[in-house]
Every structure is written in C-alpha cells, then in structure tokens.
Amino acid sequence: MSSNIKLTYFDFKGRGEPIRVAFAYGDVLYVDNRIQYKDWPSVKATTPLGQLPILEVDGKVYTQGFAILRYAGKKAGLYPSDELEALRVDEALQVIEESFNAKIGQSMGIQDAEEKKAFRSKLVTEVLPPYAAKLDEYCDGGYFGNSISIADIAMNEIIVWIKSGMLEDIPADFFDAYPNLTQMYKNVTEDSKLKSYFENRK
Ligand SMILES: N[C@@H](CCC(=O)N[C@@H](CS)C(=O)NCC(=O)O)C(=O)O
CATH class of the missing domain: 1.20.1050.10 (Glutathione S-transferase Yfyf (Class Pi); Chain A, domain 2)
Incomplete structure (x- = not known):
C-alpha cells in the first residue's frame, strides 16, 4: 500500500527514530525512506536546509525533527489535547x-x-x-x-x-x-x- 507521507532520514535511529516510533504507535502508514551515507551528498543538495529528517506530505516538504514528531504525535494520539x-x-x-x-x-x-x-x-x-x-x-x-x-x-x-x-x-x-x-x-x-x-x- 502507498502513502502520501514520506519520512526521509539516515539508516539509523538518531533524530528520525522518535518519528518512526510515533507512526508505529498510531499505525500511521508512511514511507520510511532511509538514506545511505554514500548517497547523502547528492540527497543533501535537494533538501531545504541540507539536513535530515525531512517529511513530505502530499508533495510538500517539512524540516525539523521535533516539529515533525509533533505532527506524527497528533496523528498517532501521542500529543495531549489539554x-x-x-x-x-x-x-x-x-x-x-x-x-x-x-x-x-x-x-x-x-x-x-x-x-x-x-x-x-x-x-x-x-x-x-x-x-x-x-x-x-x-x-x-x-x-x-x-x-x-x-x-x-x-x-x-x-x-x-x-x-x-x-x-x-x-x-x-x-x-x-x-x-x-x-x-x-x-x-x-x-x-x-x-x-x-x-x-x-x-
Ligand atoms: N535542527 C534540525 C537538525 C537536523 C540535524 O542535525 N540533522 C543531522 C542528522 S541528525 C544531519 O542531517 N546531518 C548531516 C549534515 O548536516 O550534513 C532538526 O532538529 O531536525
């Protein structure tokens, strides 16, 4: 099944992993795009700030790990309403x-x-x-x-x-x-x- 949400991060835990965990908690369908170091220089040039993680939703790109985590948390029921x-x-x-x-x-x-x-x-x-x-x-x-x-x-x-x-x-x-x-x-x-x-x- 495909998804309109794509998380791009390196192939390790780091700043990307809390987002992956939040999506897993909420059974949120997303593409887990993992970048290998050898490919990073060419990918870097295409990112808004030269860093990962980035999140693409319906073709729009978003940066900043904890901002993306907050989005994932709201979708997954991991962000308080109070x-x-x-x-x-x-x-x-x-x-x-x-x-x-x-x-x-x-x-x-x-x-x-x-x-x-x-x-x-x-x-x-x-x-x-x-x-x-x-x-x-x-x-x-x-x-x-x-x-x-x-x-x-x-x-x-x-x-x-x-x-x-x-x-x-x-x-x-x-x-x-x-x-x-x-x-x-x-x-x-x-x-x-x-x-x-x-x-x-x-
Ligand atoms: N303020 C950014 C920092 C992102 C960041 O430091 N990303 C590191 C990996 S954890 C990175 O992309 N490093 C590769 C580089 O700077 O070339 C965030 O919170 O997402």
Whole structure:
C-alpha cells in the first residue's frame, strides 16, 4: 500500500527514530525512506536546509525533527489535547533538544580523542545532570503528561541510546540515578502498542 507521507532520514535511529516510533504507535502508514551515507551528498543538495529528517506530505516538504514528531504525535494520539499538558510535553522536548541532543551532538563533532573524552566527562558530571534531574521531576507519574506522549517517546530513545553503551565515555548506567525516567523507560519499552515495533526494529 502507498502513502502520501514520506519520512526521509539516515539508516539509523538518531533524530528520525522518535518519528518512526510515533507512526508505529498510531499505525500511521508512511514511507520510511532511509538514506545511505554514500548517497547523502547528492540527497543533501535537494533538501531545504541540507539536513535530515525531512517529511513530505502530499508533495510538500517539512524540516525539523521535533516539529515533525509533533505532527506524527497528533496523528498517532501521542500529543495531549489539554493545553497545559501539551505545554509540559513541549517544554520537555525543548529541554531534551537543548541538553542531550545538542550537547552530545556537539561532542560527536570533536575530532581529537583527548578533547572529546574531557568534553564528555564534563557532560556526565556537570552539564547533563541538572537537565536530567528536571526531566526526572517532570516524569513523576511515569510519563511527562498524564499518559504516553511524544516527549516520552523522544526521551526513551535517548535513554535507549545511552544504555546501549555506544557512546564512549558516557556511562551506560547514567540514568540509573533517575527513578522516574527509569520508570518511564520501562513504561514505554513495555507499551503494548510498541512492544512488537521495538522487538523487530533495526
Ligand atoms: N535542527 C534540525 C537538525 C537536523 C540535524 O542535525 N540533522 C543531522 C542528522 S541528525 C544531519 O542531517 N546531518 C548531516 C549534515 O548536516 O550534513 C532538526 O532538529 O531536525
């Protein structure tokens, strides 16, 4: 079956994966267009801002991972209708962007191994804990809102990423100190609408 919605991202999780998870949660039909690195230079030139993810709907192109996630969340029933609950979800997303996405992303661009190690060590001991503590406080009911939302989906992907141990010098047990985030991770990974997606995803 074809769809009028096409998500284009690299063939890994990154900023594209929360969107894929949200679509899976809502059984939203879409084309999962995965770009290989070798093809990126030619694709880059065709994108609005030279970056991914992009979303095409009925031929129109949209950028910005969390904006696209919000669209996916509204379609999938993962975005609160209550204004203040939605404000908390949006706030959490912005904190995730400013902290884990931006700072870890910045560390990935450091070429010198010693410099990268020192930068990441400071992230773990000084920079990230205040953000993680605030996010943990917001998640005290097991979710950022009253039930699962795109903020949980996005944060869960950060936790899965760090727990995988793939990020050198960022300890896999970083989130063990945050009980509410740990509970949220459990809630999302065991969600009946997502279990099969998580078991089968690349
Ligand atoms: N503000 C953008 C940032 C997008 C971004 O940084 N994309 C990266 C991958 S996660 C990218 O396309 N990198 C390749 C490049 O810049 O050439 C968003 O939130 O979507």
